[in-house]
Every structure is written in structure tokens, then in C-alpha cells.
Amino acid sequence: MAKLFRAAIMGPPGSGKGTICKRIAQSFDLQYLSSGHYLRESIAANTEAGVLVRSYVERSMMVPDHVMTRLMLPRLEQLIGQSWLLDGFPRTLSQARALTSLCQLDLVISLNIPYETLKERLSDRWVHAASGRVYNMGFNPPQVKGKDDVTGEALIQHDDDKPEALLSRLRYYKDVAKPVMDLYKSQGILHAVSGTETDRIWPYINSLLSAKMHMQPSDAFQTQ
Numbered sequence: 001m002a003k004l005f006r007a008a009i010m011g012p013p014g015s016g017k018g019t020i021c022k023r024i025a026q027s028f029d030l031q032y033l034s035s036g037h038y039l040r041e042s043i044a045a046n047t048e049a050g051v052l053v054r055s056y057v058e059r060s061m062m063v064p065d066h067v068m069t070r071l072m073l074p075r076l077e078q079l080i081g082q083s084w085l086l087d088g089f090p091r092t093l094s095q096a097r098a099l100t101s102l103c104q105l106d107l108v109i110s111l112n113i114p115y116e117t118l119k120e121r122l123s124d125r126w127v128h129a130a131s132g133r134v135y136n137m138g139f140n141p142p143q144v145k146g147k148d149d150v151t152g153e154a155l156i157q158h159d160d161d162k163p164e165a166l167l168s169r170l171r172y173y174k175d176v177a178k179p180v181m182d183l184y185k186s187q188g189i190l191h192a193v194s195g196t197e198t199d200r201i202w203p204y205i206n207s208l209l210s211a212k213m214h215m216q217p218s219d220a221f222q223t224q
């Protein structure tokens with residue numbers, strides 16, 4: 001039987017978590033769980049959680065920990081016995097501790113992307129508000145300028161992607177991410193990856209995953 005493998009990707013806004021996770025999930029056949037996606041989904045469905053988190057997500061502010069863990073942990077509990085990859089969760093020490101109470105991660109990748117690169121990318125980022133689909137005018141442009149590929153609806157740009165707002169978001173990210181990274185470093189599972197282009201980082205991540213998936217200690221009988 002295949003070994004279980006549980007991984008998470010951390011990184012500041014615009015670091016390429018979503019882009020890289022999609023590649024990993026496809027190449028390694030892992031269940032992919034994105035906190036941002038579940039938040040947007042609950043907002044679109046107008047659930048109780050969606051109403052609660054809307055104002056945070058719209059302003060790119062951190063959703064409170066207890067709401068995030070209530071959103072993510074039940075989904076992970078349903079995946080007992082499966083391998084998965086987390087994008088954007090955990091983001092705080094409290095979230096990381098809640099996750100540890102459920103299961104142990106095998107690998108955490110931290111994307112270390114220079115501020116100038118993030119600024120350039122996010123100022124060029126356009127999103128389809130209803131679905132959260134993300135485009136970049138240079139890297140992955142829509143088929144028709146200003147329109148979503150699937151629905152043809154207009155794309156928008158977030159105020160939070162403007163340079164002043166971005167700088168304070170990145171400072172905040174660093175402060176909350178540091179203790180999370182320290183925790184995973186102390187467990188020997190943190191791998192920091194630096195670079196300015198996803199396509200150049202990808203081969204390294206690809207080899208790292210290939211190596212780890214064949215040597216990590218959990219096995220098919222692991223239940224937590």
C-alpha cells in the first residue's frame with residue numbers, strides 16, 4: 001500500500017503557494033486543500049462562516065484562528081487514510097498547534113520570495129471575484145484581456161495589492177509566520193525555498209517531494 005504523506009506550503013501573499021500547490025497536487029496525486037479557496041467558497045455560498053469571514057478576506061486580513069480551525073480541521077478529519085497538501089494553513093502558531101493535535105506533518109515548504117518580486121506580481125494580479133481565479137498579466141494572462149476564462153465576466157484588482165497595503169501585509173505575515181516556522185524547524189520538517197520565479201523553483205520542489213515521499217516515516221496504517 002502507498003505511504004501516507006502530509007505536507008503544507010507557507011509563504012507570504014503572492015509567493016506562488018497556489019500556483020505551486022496545483023503543480024504538486026497534479027504531479028504527486030495529492031488531495032489539495034486551500035484555506036483561501038474554502039473561505040471564498042463559504043463566502044459565495046453565504047454560509048454562517050462565510051458571513052463571518054467576508055470582511056476579513058475582502059481586506060486580506062487574517063481570519064480569527066478559531067474560525068480557521070473550525071473550517072479546516074473537519075475537512076482533514078474526513079481525509080484520514082489519505083495523503084494531502086495544505087495551501088495557506090496553518091498560518092499562525094495557534095493554527096499549527098490545532099493541526100498537530102490532529103496529525104503530524106511530513107514536510108513543510110516555506111516560500112521565500114523577495115519583496116520587490118511580490119510587489120511586481122501582485123500589482124499585476126487580476127482576480128475573478130466570484131470564483132477567486134487568479135491571473136497575472138505577464139505569467140498567466142487571461143485568454144481575453146480583463147475577462148475571466150471560464151465565465152467571461154470582468155476581472156478586478158484588489159486595493160490590498162497596492163504597494164503600501166502590501167508592505168504592511170508582508171510585515172504582518174513575517175511576524176506571525178516566524179513562530180510557526182520555528183516550530184516546524186524544531187521538528188526537522190521545514191524546507192525553505194528561495195527564488196524569484198516559480199518555474200525555476202519548481203524543479204527543486206519536485207525533487208524534494210519525490211525524495212520525501214519515498215522516505216517519510218508514516219505508513220499506510222497511520223490513522224491520525
Ligand code: G5P
Pocket residue numbers: 011012013014015016017018019020035036037039056057058059060061062063064068087088089090091092095121122124125126134135136138139140196197198199
Ligand atoms: P489566500 O487565497 O491563501 P494569500 O494572500 O495568502 O491568499 P495569494 O495572494 O493568493 O495568497 P499565493 O497563493 O501565494 O498568493 O500565490 P499565487 O496566487 O499562486 O501567485 C500570486 C500571483 O503571482 C498570481 O497572479 C500568479 O499567477 C503569479 N505568479 C506565480 N508565479 C509567478 C512567477 O514565477 N512569475 C510571475 N510573473 N508571476 C507569478 O487567502 C486569502 C485570504 O484568506 C484569509 C486571509 O484573509 C487571506 O488574505 N486566510 C486566512 N486567514 C487566517 N488564517 C489562515 N490560515 C488563512 N488562509 C487564508
